[in-house]
Amino acid sequence: MSTSFNRRKFLQTSALAGASMLWSSKLHADQLTDRLSSEIGKSKWELDSPALLLDLDKLDHNLKAVSIPLAGTGVGVRPHVKTHKCPAIAKMQVDAGAVGVCAAKLSESEVMLENGIANVLMTGVNVTLPKIAKAMELRKKFPGFIQAVDNPQNAQDLQDAAKAAGIIADVVVDIDVIRRSGVPTGEPALALAQLVDKLPNLRFRGILAYDGGVQHVKGFEARKTRAHKTFEPVVATYERMKASGLNMEIFSGGGTGTYDMMHTIPGFTDVQVGSYVFMDCQYLEIGGAKNESLFDDFEASLTVLTTIVNNNYPNRLVTDSGSKSFTLNKPTGWVVGEPDFVYNAGSDEYGTISYEKSNKSYKVGDKLEVIVPHCDPVVNLYDVMYGIRNDKVERILPILARGKSQ
Amino acid sequence: MSTSFNRRKFLQTSALAGASMLWSSKLHADQLTDRLSSEIGKSKWELDSPALLLDLDKLDHNLKAVSIPLAGTGVGVRPHVKTHKCPAIAKMQVDAGAVGVCAAKLSESEVMLENGIANVLMTGVNVTLPKIAKAMELRKKFPGFIQAVDNPQNAQDLQDAAKAAGIIADVVVDIDVIRRSGVPTGEPALALAQLVDKLPNLRFRGILAYDGGVQHVKGFEARKTRAHKTFEPVVATYERMKASGLNMEIFSGGGTGTYDMMHTIPGFTDVQVGSYVFMDCQYLEIGGAKNESLFDDFEASLTVLTTIVNNNYPNRLVTDSGSKSFTLNKPTGWVVGEPDFVYNAGSDEYGTISYEKSNKSYKVGDKLEVIVPHCDPVVNLYDVMYGIRNDKVERILPILARGKSQ
Numbered sequence: 001m002s003t004s005f006n007r008r009k010f011l012q013t014s015a016l017a018g019a020s021m022l023w024s025s026k027l028h029a030d031q032l033t034d035r036l037s038s039e040i041g042k043s044k045w046e047l048d049s050p051a052l053l054l055d056l057d058k059l060d061h062n063l064k065a066v067s068i069p070l071a072g073t074g075v076g077v078r079p080h081v082k083t084h085k086c087p088a089i090a091k092m093q094v095d096a097g098a099v100g101v102c103a104a105k106l107s108e109s110e111v112m113l114e115n116g117i118a119n120v121l122m123t124g125v126n127v128t129l130p131k132i133a134k135a136m137e138l139r140k141k142f143p144g145f146i147q148a149v150d151n152p153q154n155a156q157d158l159q160d161a162a163k164a165a166g167i168i169a170d171v172v173v174d175i176d177v178i179r180r181s182g183v184p185t186g187e188p189a190l191a192l193a194q195l196v197d198k199l200p201n202l203r204f205r206g207i208l209a210y211d212g213g214v215q216h217v218k219g220f221e222a223r224k225t226r227a228h229k230t231f232e233p234v235v236a237t238y239e240r241m242k243a244s245g246l247n248m249e250i251f252s253g254g255g256t257g258t259y260d261m262m263h264t265i266p267g268f269t270d271v272q273v274g275s276y277v278f279m280d281c282q283y284l285e286i287g288g289a290k291n292e293s294l295f296d297d298f299e300a301s302l303t304v305l306t307t308i309v310n311n312n313y314p315n316r317l318v319t320d321s322g323s324k325s326f327t328l329n330k331p332t333g334w335v336v337g338e339p340d341f342v343y344n345a346g347s348d349e350y351g352t353i354s355y356e357k358s359n360k361s362y363k364v365g366d367k368l369e370v371i372v373p374h375c376d377p378v379v380n381l382y383d384v385m386y387g388i389r390n391d392k393v394e395r396i397l398p399i400l401a402r403g404k405s406q
Numbered sequence: 407m408s409t410s411f412n413r414r415k416f417l418q419t420s421a422l423a424g425a426s427m428l429w430s431s432k433l434h435a436d437q438l439t440d441r442l443s444s445e446i447g448k449s450k451w452e453l454d455s456p457a458l459l460l461d462l463d464k465l466d467h468n469l470k471a472v473s474i475p476l477a478g479t480g481v482g483v484r485p486h487v488k489t490h491k492c493p494a495i496a497k498m499q500v501d502a503g504a505v506g507v508c509a510a511k512l513s514e515s516e517v518m519l520e521n522g523i524a525n526v527l528m529t530g531v532n533v534t535l536p537k538i539a540k541a542m543e544l545r546k547k548f549p550g551f552i553q554a555v556d557n558p559q560n561a562q563d564l565q566d567a568a569k570a571a572g573i574i575a576d577v578v579v580d581i582d583v584i585r586r587s588g589v590p591t592g593e594p595a596l597a598l599a600q601l602v603d604k605l606p607n608l609r610f611r612g613i614l615a616y617d618g619g620v621q622h623v624k625g626f627e628a629r630k631t632r633a634h635k636t637f638e639p640v641v642a643t644y645e646r647m648k649a650s651g652l653n654m655e656i657f658s659g660g661g662t663g664t665y666d667m668m669h670t671i672p673g674f675t676d677v678q679v680g681s682y683v684f685m686d687c688q689y690l691e692i693g694g695a696k697n698e699s700l701f702d703d704f705e706a707s708l709t710v711l712t713t714i715v716n717n718n719y720p721n722r723l724v725t726d727s728g729s730k731s732f733t734l735n736k737p738t739g740w741v742v743g744e745p746d747f748v749y750n751a752g753s754d755e756y757g758t759i760s761y762e763k764s765n766k767s768y769k770v771g772d773k774l775e776v777i778v779p780h781c782d783p784v785v786n787l788y789d790v791m792y793g794i795r796n797d798k799v800e801r802i803l804p805i806l807a808r809g810k811s812q
Contacts, residue, residue, distance in 0.1 A: 031434075048537060048812045082755065104755045105726075124726070124755065127715050127771045131454060150716065151770060180724055180756055181716055212753070309533050310556065310587055318586055320511075320530070324786050325811035328734040347618070348782050349488065349510045349530065349811070350586055364557060365533045376754050380730050381786065383809055402809075403789055405731035405755070406454045 029115075032384055032398040039386065042393045044305065045367055047386060050325035051305040052378070053369065054385040056394060058301035059089075059277060063096040065298055066259060066276050069289070073263035076270040078102055078121060078252055083274035083376050085401035086385065087115035093277070094118075100144065102252070102272045106135055107404035109145065115400060119144035121252065123208060123272070125154060125174065125181065131406075132157055136165040146205060146250075148174040150183045155196050162201035171202045172250055175209040175234050182209070185233035190240050197246055206250030207241070209234045210272065215257030216282055220289045224261045227254075231265055238267045256283055260297070278302035280375040281331050302385070303336060303369035304378065306351060308362050317362055319351035321370070325381055326351060329374035336369040343370055435493075435521075438790055438804040445792065448799050450711065451773055453792060456731035457711040458784070459775065460791040462800060464707035465495075465683060469502040471704055472665060472682050475695070479669035484508055484527060484658055486680035489782050491807035492791065493521035495683060500524075506550065508658070508678045512541055513810035515551065521806060525550035527658065529614060529678070531560060531580065531587065537812075538563050542571040552611060552656075554580040556589045561602050568607035577608045578656055581615040581640050588615070591639040596646050603652055612656030613647070615640045616678065621663030622688055626695045630667045633660075637671055644673050662689055666703070684708035686781040687737050708791070709742060709775035710784065712757060714768050723768055725757035727776070731787055732757060735780035742775040749776055 044053055066077055076099040081090050090101050090112055100119030103109040109122045125148050126135045139145045139162070149155045149171050162169040173193045176182030183189045189207075197204040211230050217223040234253075242248050254262035254271040262268050275283050279300040288295040304326055310318035326333065326345035333343035333351075338359060344352045351370075362368075372378045379385070380402055387395040450459055472483055482505040487496050496507050496518055506525030509515040515528045531554050532541045545551045545568070555561045555577050568575040579599045582588030589595045595613075603610040617636050623629040640659075648654050660668035660677040668674050681689050685706040694701040710732055716724035732739065732751035739749035739757075744765060750758045757776075768774075778784045785791070786808055793801040 028437075046536070048534070050811050125715055128454070128713060130452070151718075154770065176718065179719055179722070180753065180758065184718060307534060309531055312582065312590060313585055316585070321811070323735075323783050329729075347586065352586065364560065377729050381809060381811075403787060405456050405727070405787075 029398040029400055033396045036384060036396045039393050039396065044386065044388050044391050044393065047305055047393070049305045049307045049367060050321040052382045052385045053303045053305050053388050054278070054397060055299075055301045055303075056387050056389045058299035059092070059387075062277050062279070062298045062301060063092055066273055067097055069260035070263060070271070075263040075268060077259075078270040078272055079277070080104070080123070080255075080272045080274035081108065081112055081117075081120075081401065084277055084379055085111075085399045085404065086379075086397050087112055087117060087400055088397050089277060090115075090117045099270055103401075105405055106131055106138070107406040108401045110138055111401040111404055113138060113142040113145060118142070119146075121146040121148075121172065121208070121250075123148055123174070123181075123210065125150050127154060129157065129161075132161045133165075136161045136167060136169060139169045140165050140167050146170040146172055148172050148208060149192070149196060150174040150176070150181060152192055152195055155192060155199060155202065159199040159201050168201050168203050170205050171196050172205050172252070173207050175207050175237060177209050177211045177230060177234060177253075178213050180212065185237045186240075189237045190244065193241050193246055194244065204247055206248050206252070206269070207234075207238065208250070208252040208272075210253050210255070211258070212255075215255045216286055217257070218286050219292060220261075220287060223257060223286070227258045227261055228265070235266055242267065256298070257286055257295075260289055275375055278375040278379075279371075281334050281371055281373045282329070284334075284371070285331065300371045302375055302379070303371055304333070306368050306370060308364055308366045308368070309350070311362060311364055315355055317353040317355075319353065319368065320349070321345065321351045322347040322349045324348050325378075326370070327372060327374055327377045329372075329377065331373055333370040333372050336371065338368070435804040435806055439802045442790060442802045445799050445802065450792065450794050450797050450799065453711055453799070455711045455713045455773060456727040458788040458791045459709045459711050459794050460684070460803060461705075461707045461709075462793045462795045464705035465498070465793075468683050468685070468704045468707060469498055472679055473503055475666035476669060476677070481669040481674060482676040483665075484676040484678055485683070486510070486529070486661075486678045487514065487518055487523075487526075487807065489680035490683055490785055491517075491805045491810065492785075492803050493518055493523060493806055494803050496521075496523045499683070505676055509807075511811055512537055512544070513812040514807045516544055517807040517810055519544060519548040519551060524548070525552075527552040527554075527578065527614070527656075529554055529580070529587075529616065531556050533560060533563075535563065535567075538567045539571075542567045542573060542575060545575045546571050546573050552576040552578055554578050554614060555598070555602060556580040556582070556587060558598055558601055561598060561605060561608065565605040565607050574607050574609050576611050577602050578611050578658070579613050581613050581643060583615050583617045583636060583640060583659075584619050586618065591643045592646075595643045596650065599647050599652055600650065610653055612654050612658070612675070613640075613644065614656070614658040614678075616659050616661070617664070618661075621661045622692055623663070624692050625698060626667075626693060629663060629692070633664045633667055634671070641672055648673065662704070663692055663701075666695055681781055684781040684785075685777075687740050687777055687779045688735070690740075690777070691737065706777045708781055708785075709777055710739070712774055712776060714770055714772045714774070715756070717768060717770055721761055723759040723761075725759065725774065726755070727751065727757045728753040728755045730754050731784075732776070733778060733780055733783045735778075735783065737779055739776040739778050742777065744774070
């Protein structure tokens with residue numbers, strides 16, 4: 001066990017952490033909304049591009065739709081804010097019945113907590129002493145902040161920092177599913193949970209286990225089969241923890257691809273859905289329980305607005321949205337209303353559309369909406385989303401945790 | 407010719423443009439530097455990660471090195487700020503002798519002009535009326551702003567907007583090289599240049615022609631051969647323009663991959679080098695005039711600082727820097743000091759390193775520096791670069807044009 005993290009060290013590191021906590025994202029939000037207030041009421045087609053558009057009716061649909069298959073199952077929704085990085089959307093998710101939200105990183109958690117989101121479960125681990133100290137400062141200020149841990153040394157470091165901060169910190173153990181984060185299932189996971197439970201300044205709240213690999217498996221039944229198969233050692237570990245008398249109030253995991261199948265996992269408490277609010281081509285292609293060819297439980301609410309800047313060559317259009325305002329993720333984006341268009345964002349500043357047939361002819365200056373291949377990294381490029389209703393800008397949604405990868 | 411853009415329309419659109427111009431990036435810069443001032447003097451290894459580190463000695467080397475092969479050729483350097491999006495670095499480039507800078511987008515140009523960079527050539531075209539109106543407002547305020555045009559309708563729109571703004575706007579014609587932007591070579595280009603030259607509120611300054619395809623051709627001689635071959639129709643067009651009596655004071659193009667060969671193109675005036683300030687794996691791999699296997703004219707000054715968060719499996723490390731703080735561009739990143747490491751940033755939040763051998767063993771919490779595959783999109787994810795000298799933070803460099811893709 002580490003004894004290196006004493007009060008003296010904590011005070012040094014928390015002083016450093018404190019400096020960057022002085023930064024308030026609220027000021028930034030006010031600047032963004034003030035600057036763009038003149039855009040309210042405009043047609044979306046008048047907006048300067050590239051811009052990120054969010055259809056609010058479709059968003060509203062998605063916020064409700066996610067709970068439908070879960071009704072009566074006892075499984076809740078704990079949306080992952082890494083997708084939208086926007087406290088305003090997190091608030092809508094909480095208002096729609098979420099048990100809390102997940103965040104991937106500490107800086108992202110901080111933005112949510114500072115902007116009125118009371119319950120944040122951070123799914124990533126903090127492993128450096130300054131970051132752990134900062135996490136404990138955050139926990140001191142916001143009791144609804146839950147941290148993950150995935151190795152014994154880290155548990156001890158969290159204990160020392162919590163003690164130094166004079167708090168009892170809420171902790172979940174992250175269970176390894178895809179060899180990325182987490183403690184291996186079985187004995188190591190059980191031992192770690194018992195260690196956390198025993199440490200006086202940590203409060204063991206349960207486990208999380210995220211299977212990133214299954215989310216995009218095509219076909220509902222294939223996905224369900226794999227989700228259960230991959231989760232077998234996690235469930236066995238859960239059962240051992242429960243049998244040993246540990247508090248298993250949280251057993252969190254799953255995602256948009258498995259949101260309607262995780263309630264069949266014993267002990268499972270809540271799904272960490274992220275992309276369901278926006279949808280993207282990757283998820284649309286996996287198929288759902290009701291429609292095997294298109295996953296249409298949720299509507300594609302998010303698009304990139306782009307402008308055609310060059311049409312010199314037949315069957316080819318050049319736009320103003322390349323990888324800096326789109327993403328290199330595959331498949332290519334879907335151009336709304338033009339199913340034959342193939343959108344290539346491989347260039348930094350320009351998009352290139354190639355097609356065999358189009359529903360209309362396009363001239364320079366015309367605008368298009370494109371559904372993105374993978375929503376999370378695209379949102380992370382923009383300062384705001386334009387909230388659109390009936391094709392008009394209704395509100396500005398600042399993406400306050402944009403770039404918060406720390 | 408368009409007659410739709412009259413004064414009434416211009417006044418409407420410039421009122422809208424004015425609203426977003428009120429936003430000052432200076433305030434944002436002050437906030438960023440104030441917030442991070444406590445980091446000055448720290449060891450780079452103490453910084454929270456992911457973070458973008460810029461080695462200032464290497465940067466200084468690059469700022470000077472770019473001019474060495476150009477000495478006595480008459481060809482100048484017009485660095486492209488799309489790479490760094492940082493007025494402080496643009497200023498260093500100007501201080502090092504640049505004839506001006508290039509910017510890709512209008513919002514990027516605005517940030518540079520507003521932050522003291524006097525001469526900005528915007529290489530992209532503005533094609534919507536509000537954007538053209540805003541561009542003319544910018545030109546009215548900053549006489550060193552030069553705009554590109556690549557079709558006759560656009561030239562007429564620029565004319566109308568310049569007239570409405572009461573100015574004579576400086577314009578270059580963008581010549582098509584890679585079927586992306588620009589007017590086709592030969593007659594269309596000549597006719598467009600003559601049109602611009604004739605329009606009373608536009609001042610024809612010359613041409614630009616960017617060959618994006620040749621920049622990453624491996625091997626100096628192969629690259630040079632292709633650069634000349636591809637440029638043949640551009641040069642022929644240039645000669646026709648010159649013979650027709652047009653003002654050819656600007657013939658701009660090239661990039662980091664061709665910076666030391668473009669002076670052999672007749673009439674060529676300046677190279678639009680971007681990546682040379684930072685370098686990246688894509689450019690390091692192309693080989694240079696002096697070293698066929700490594701393009702070492704410039705030093706790799708830019709790295710992503712990342713922290714190891716999981717080491718549960720042999721020959722595998724998981725870090726805190728995935729695609730949201732790195733890039734999906736290929737090849738994979740190069741881990742400084744560990745030539746055998748393969749860095750995979752395919753996951754949004756996590757990087758994964760696989761290796762057969764390493765020079766030391768790594769524990770959770772250890773930090774690594776990674777040279778990125780392609781620098782431009784990575785810089786566009788961060789708010790600041792940490793300027794490092796002798797491994798210590800010397801200054802904070804705000805990336806004020808981050809996200810300025812409009």
